[in-house]
Amino acid sequence: MMRIAMLHSRIRAEEKLLIDRLESRGVEYQLIDLRTVSLGSASLDWTQFDAVLERCVSHTMALATLRYLESNGLPCINSYRVANICGDKLATTLALEEAGVPTPETRIAFDTESALESIEELGYPVVLKPCTGSWGRLIAKVNDRQSAEGILEHKATLGSPQHSVFYIQEYVSKPGRDIRSFVIGGETVCAIYRTSDHWITNTARGATASACVVSADLDEISRRASAAVGGGIIAVDLLETSSGSLLVNEVNYTIEFRNSITPTGVDIPAKIIDYVTSVVEKNSQANRDSIDSRFVGVPVHA
Secondary structure: OOEEEEEEOOOOHHHHHHHHHHHHOOOEEEEEEHHHOOOOOOOOOHHHOOEEEEEOOOHHHHHHHHHHHHHOOOOEEOOHHHHHHHOOHHHHHHHHHHOOOOOOOEEEEOOHHHHHHHHHHHOOOEEEEOOOOOOOOOOEEEOOHHHHHHHHHHHHHHOOHHHOOEEEEEOOOOOOEEEEEEEEOOEEEEEEEEEOOOOOOOHHHOOEEEEOOOOHHHHHHHHHHHHHHOOOEEEEEEEEOOOOOEEEEEEEOOOOOOOOHHHHOOOHHHHHHHHHHHHHHHOOHHHHHOOOOOOOOOOOOO
C-alpha cells in the first residue's frame, strides 16, 4: 500500500479536501507541519513514504524542504525545480519566454533611475511587482512618472531583498477579469474567470469565480506554460488582450482551488490525488530502493 507525506504549514480548506480524497481512496498518509521539523535529525524514516505532496504556504520553507528531500531520492510533487521557477516571477518569465509562451513584456532593473527609464520605455501604465509573493500583495499599478518616482523611492528605502529588484511589467487592459486554468499532469482539467471591479482579480482579494470553457487555444497555452515550468500540479493565470489573444501572466505551484470546484463542477482535489497516486505507481521498486540508506528523517508532531 502506498504512503504519502503531505507537507504543510497550516491546514486550509484545500488541505482538508485533499485529506478527504486520500482517505476515500484508502491511501495512507501522514501530515507533516514544516514549522515543527528539523531537517537532518533522525526522528522519522522518510523511506516509508512513496512520495511527498507539498502544500506549504511558505515558499521559503517549501523550497528548502523540497531541495533536501529530492537530494535524498524522495519524489516530490511539485518538484523543487517547479517550485523554484514558479516562486520567482523573473524565473517564470524567463522559462515562459524560452519556451515561446506569450507573456506580458517585462523589464528588470536594479536602480531607481534605470527603473524609471524602463517604465517610460514600456509606457504608462505599468505594473510593479515583487519577484516573490502571492495573492496580489505588494503589486502596484503605476499611471504616471510622479507615481513611479514615489513607489520606486519607497521600495529603495525599504531596502529588503524583496524590493531590491524592480520587476516591471506592461499593463494589459483586461475586460474586468482574468482566467485561471488548472493543469494537472499535463492535462487542462478546468478553468475559471476571476471577475472584479478592481484591476487586481485574485479571488483572495474578493474576485468572483465563474466557469470558463476550456477552448482549444486556452488548453494549448495552458499546457505549454505548465511544460515550460516543469509540469506537475499547476495553475496558470492568463490575461485576455483587446485582440482576443491570451498572455500567460503567472504560473502557480501550490495551488488554491476551493473557490473553483463549484463553478467548474470539477473535483479538483480528486484530480490531484489521482495524479499523485499515478506518479507513485509509475515509480518502480528499483527507483524506491535507490533512496540512500543513510537518509535521515525529521521529527513530526501529529
